[in-house]
Amino acid sequence: MSDIMRPIPFGHLMDWILTEYQTQGSVFGVSKLVRHSSGEALSIFDEKIEAPYGPAAGPHTQLAQNLVAAYVGGSRFFEVKTVQVMDGEELSRCVAKPCITAEDECYNCEWSTELYVPQAFDEYVKAWFACKLLAKELELGDPDGFVFNMSVGYDLAGIQSPKVDAYIEGMKDASGSAVWQACMEWTLSHLDRFQKVDEAYVRSISPHVSRSITESTLHGCPPDEIERIATYLITEKGLNTYIKCNPTLLGYAFARSTLDKLGFDYIAFDDHHFNEDLQWADAVPMFHRLMKLTGERELEFGVKLTNTFPVDVKAGELPSEEMYMSGRSLYPLSLALAAKLAKEFKGKLRISYSGGADIHSIRALVEAGIWPVTMATTMLKPGGYQRLSQIGRELMDLPYTPWEGVDAARAAALAEAAVTDPYYHKPMKPIPNRKSDQKVPLIDCFSAPCRGGCPIEQDIPAYLMRVNAGKYEEALEIITRRNALPFITGTICSHRCQDKCMRNAYDESVYIRTQKLKAAEGGFDALLPKLHPGAPVADKKVAIIGGGPAGMSAAYFLGRSGVDVTIFERKDSLGGIVRHVIPAFRISDEAIDNDVKLMNAMGVKVELNHEVKDVQALFQQGYTHVILATGAWSKGSAGLEYGQEMNVIEFLETAKKDPGHLNLGKHVVVIGGGNTAMDAARAAKRIPGVETVSLVYRRTKRYMPADQEELELALADGVEFQELLAPVGVKDGVLTCHVMELGAPDASGRRSPVDTGRTATVPADTVITAVGEKVDTALYTANGLEVDKRGKAVVNRDTLESSVKNVFVIGDGMKGPGTVVEAIADATRAARAIQDFDVDTYVDKNVNPDYQKPLSKRGDVCTDCKSCEDIRCLGCATVCETCTEVCPNRANVAVAVPGMRQRQIIHVDGMCNECGNCGTFCPYASRPYKDKFTLFWSEEDFNNSENQGFLKLDGTNTRVRLDGTVKDYDVSDPACGLYDPLRRLICAVYDHYPYLLG
Structure with a gap:
């Protein structure tokens, strides 16, 4: 049954490990093995560790194979999963499934092992024995260079129960256990499976699996109970003891304000845990007493930072009411607590760290004396255990000096830097949904999500490989098979492909749009002379009304297919909204002209300054098909109750052609939250005389439809965002607005604005409305096209043919304002309906013939994507896994x-x-x-x-x-x-x- 874990017997475990390594060079899927050969190690608990990191008590330390995978990945400190008196089936029934989601910050609603305690003991002993064997056999390092740390909870009575007590004693000395004998007997009877392990070595393996323990308590545990448990573990069990501490020690106000500043304001929690958990005033003297107690017994005391941070389930993240947060959102809190404790104890309190640590932070933590460092969230993301290998390489050159305490000043500096480091700030917009709408197939499920996210399913992996190799002409040839506008889309595409990119679960999405432009600029001069129309097609002659992105794309594809095609454009140049409206600081005329040249190479004829309103007249002139690609130029409105508003299209057209003609006054307000609103606001900032530009929207930035990068650019240009305001009207230089607040989240987490009954004003000499441009319904009705209740043409969804035979409607003029790449998708559909052509010419080129090349990138996180020379593509069309x-x-x-x-x-x-x-x-x-x-x-x-x-x-x-x-x-x-x-x-x-x- 899928939710019941079946522990693997030791013989089966070792057969798996040895066979997989011999045949594939990996161990439980980990192919990037970390080897320590210097002989150096750090001292902890009178033991030694070759590296100060490993998996935290959690999903990566509950089964033997998990611990082995972490070990071969370089881990040398293992905090094995917590055990408690409630276990097995009883505990499993209490854990809602699924129980983990790590899309960005991580949430979980599980807490201790779902195995029975004796099973958990067996798993840890098997893993201990296996790691000892692998250290020798695979030459991974000193067989005594790693440490297992127990974790128990949650009250003294449970810890003293016979079941948990037997676990603790067994971990201290496993020699009398059945599982130890099973490990020993299998190994001795299978020495022929090993090259470097002999009988003497096997018999020398220490049965002392753990000499240390981490105390874990539930939220609300009284301080005297926490101290009683620790005292018992120190005095009665003789164990080096750590106590897990919660960020609640920082106080509700600090935690709430910190997360709010970092953009995690949507994470919901109240103050009850902060009031009920261990308080700072109780913790400090307790820690002093326990440090004294361990010192008297030549043991070590420390704290584990941090335990769980409980938050409310508000958007259906998990099937529970409360869940525990970890990952990068926890890092600034855990680090703040570490710095506070380091200062209080003058660096003498040992800190075991786990709270969002990863490749970005681990070296600085260790250099500050904050170690060992255990991790879970980073390992739950793509790359998994192999992320540990990169960390191992990162730390390989650290000096192996004895621990002299935590550097309190350095810890404080790290905590301060975390609050300003962009890495720990949540993007203003939610992470886009990475998933396709298709169900995973049983076979051949490898897929390039970027292609699925692109409306025209460009062969992205294929051209990325060519760009990476400097083969720009070949890359551009691949691009233009599906994309008629590589310069425009390489500059301003909304790049939904990047939303789906698996790389964004590592660091940042591959900069696909940038690479497309690189291919276009690098391959244009070589490819253009080789382009030509297809063999002439008889009896087909197409008129395209509108020379924007949709019309240009349809003309390109039809011309390449050999169809006689003419564009009729009412303005003096091609490019539509992109040419005439989108500001020049976003895209140059030269880029648009290059795409026009590509189209012209296909033999397309163009009639500029020629407006066509009568479709039937074109048929009478011999055209067999007509494509309407007229865009969405009709004005939208904010619906102000009073006052004047300027339409955004009119404003942007004038701002681009004749900005000196505009007199906007000192204070400009743009109403809207989409990309066009961002363009308008940024353009207004550049108009002489304008001092402030305010962008008014009834929700927060998080819920604006604009792309994240467009928001960032507007902010960088000094646009002032006036959130949670719904415009009423403008008069005497003042825009009056209803003040809104966000209501409760719906099932998707989206929060609708609710009127508070209050009003606010914004200085406004000019109000620009950037909402809801519309299609020209009159054009359709005048030509007999059926329209829906919103005035849009009714079309066949497969071909985009309208109710009038051989008349097609594409682009913004069909569905309202959209993206350039959506216009290309429409153009492709209509063009193929008129004269079919193959778009799959280069599909096979998406697969890298060298399977190992993309596989070798798995697990490695780029810490400086902007400076990375490699494109970072994971080659998902070749290998997903x-x-x-x-x-x-x-x-x-x-x-x-x-x-x-x-x-x-x-x-x-x-x-x-x-x-x-x-x-x-x-x-x-x-x-x-x-x-x-x-x-x-x-x-x-x-x-x-x-x-x-x-x-x-x-x-x-x-x-x-x-x-x-x-x-x-x-x-x-x-x-x-x-x-x-x-x-x-x-x-x-x-x-x-x-x-x-x-």
Whole structure:
């Protein structure tokens, strides 16, 4: 059953590890192994660690394979997952599933191991023994160069229970346990599997798995109970002891104001935990007492920063009422607490850090004396455990000097810097939905999300590879197969492709638009002379009314297909809104002219200063088809109750052609929150005499439709954002507005504005309305086209043909203001309906013939994307496998199938607890743990699941559930009747990955 984890026996675990490493060079999917060869180490708990980092108590430390994956990735400090008296099925029933989502900041609603305590003990011992073997066999470093740290909770009675007490004693000395004997016996009987491990080494492995413990308590635990637990662990158990502390020690006001300043104002919580949790006044003297107590016993005391930060579920993030926040939103809080404690204790209090640490911060933390550092959120993101390898490389040259305390001044400086560092600021706009609307297929699920996010499905990976190699002409040739306007889209495209880019879960999306422009500029001179019209098509002659992006694109595609095509444009130049309205600081005429040249190369004829209102007249002139691409030039209105407003199109046209003719006064207000409003506001700032430009919108910046970068550019130009204001009217240089407030979030988290009943005023000599430009309905009705209730032409959605035969409507004139690339998509659809052409010419070029090249980039985060010479593309069309990376339990596995191009994904049911994290990052609208082909280890689990998948019976006989039907097959027989790609996948598991079988 998918949410029940089935621990892997030690022999199976080691067979998996050794076989996978021998055949693939990886261990549980981690191929970037970190080796320590210097012999140096840091001292902690009278033990030593070769590196001061590792996984935090959480999803990455609950199973043996998780700990092993973290170890080969370079971790040397492991805070194993918390155990408590409530465990197993009883605890699992209390954990809502899915329980993790790490899209940006991370949330979870799970807290301790879902295994039974004895099972958890077995997992930690197996992992300890396996890591000792791998240290020697794979030469990863000193076999004694890593530390396991226990974590227990949540009250003294539970910790003293026989079950938890046996766990603690077993971790202190596992030599008498059955699992220790099983590890020892398997290894001694399989020494032939090893090259560097012998009997003497195996028998020398220490059974003292852990000498330290971290106390975890629930919110609201009284301070005297916290101290009693710690005292018991120190005096009765003789353990080096840390206490997990919460950011609630900082106080509600500090936490709330800090998150608000960083843009996390939408994260909801009240003050009750701050009032009920451990208080600063109680914590400080307690810590002093415990430091004294451990000092007397030659033990170590410290604090773990930080434990959970509880917040409310407001937008359905998880199926619970409260959840725990971590990741980059927690970092400034955890670091502030670290700095406060360092100052209070003059650096003498040991701090184990876990609160949003990652590659961006870990070196500075360690250099400040704040270590060990444990992580979870960064490992839950694409790259997974392999992110640890980059951290290992980053820290490899650190001096291995004894800990002399926390540098309080440096810690304070880090805390102060975190509040101003852009990395820790939430973008003004929510992260765009990265998912497609398609369900993940059982086979061949590799996909380039960027292509799916692009309205014209450009062959983005293909041209990015060419640009990266300096092959600009080839890149431009690939681009222009689907995109007639590479210069315009390379400059001002809204780049929805970047919203879907998997790289934005690492650092920043690949700058796809920038690379497109680079290809256009670098390949233009070489490609242009080679472009020509297609072979003439008889009996087709097309008139296009409107020479904007839609009309130009349709003309380009038709001309390339050999169709006789003419554009009729009412203005004196082509380019439409882009030419005549979008400010020159956004796009130059030269860029537009280059796209016109590409179009002209296809033999397109152009009639400028020629307005056409009678479609039938064109048919009478011999045209067989007419495309209306007239744009959305009709005025929108803000609906002011009184006063004058200037239409944004009129303003921008004048501002571009004759700015000196404008007299806007000192104070300008732009009403609207879209990209056009940002253009207007920025253009108004450049008009002589204008002192202030205010942008009025009834929601906050977070809910404005404008793109994040357009908001940032407007702010950089000095535009003043007047949020939560709904305009009423303008009079005597003053715009009066209703003051709004955001109501409760809906299911999607969106908050609608609600009138407060108050009013506010904004200085306004001129009000520019940048809302809702409309289509010219009169043109359609005059020519007999059917329109809908909003005045838009009724069209066939597949061809964009209107109700009048052979008359097509495309672009803004069809659906209202849209993007340039949407106009190109419309043009493609209509042009193909008139004269079909192939858009898939270069689809296969999206796949890198060198599979390992994109795979080698997985896991590495770029810390300075602006300066990175590499494009950073992950090559998702060649290799995705994101679900395998983000699974803490390694339950999604990539399997090479002979004769199939890419590796296929198998979901291993027994290793999954349905945390849901793979569902967050899968580029499809799917949950791999539910929707990928599943391998079951037992008939019980097969029967208790609805997943499509298979169960091995005897030999090659296999039980398969497919489309709700269960049937047995002999998969060795190609004619067995099973869908052949699935049959071959199952055979690949049997033949080459037998260790996946239970």
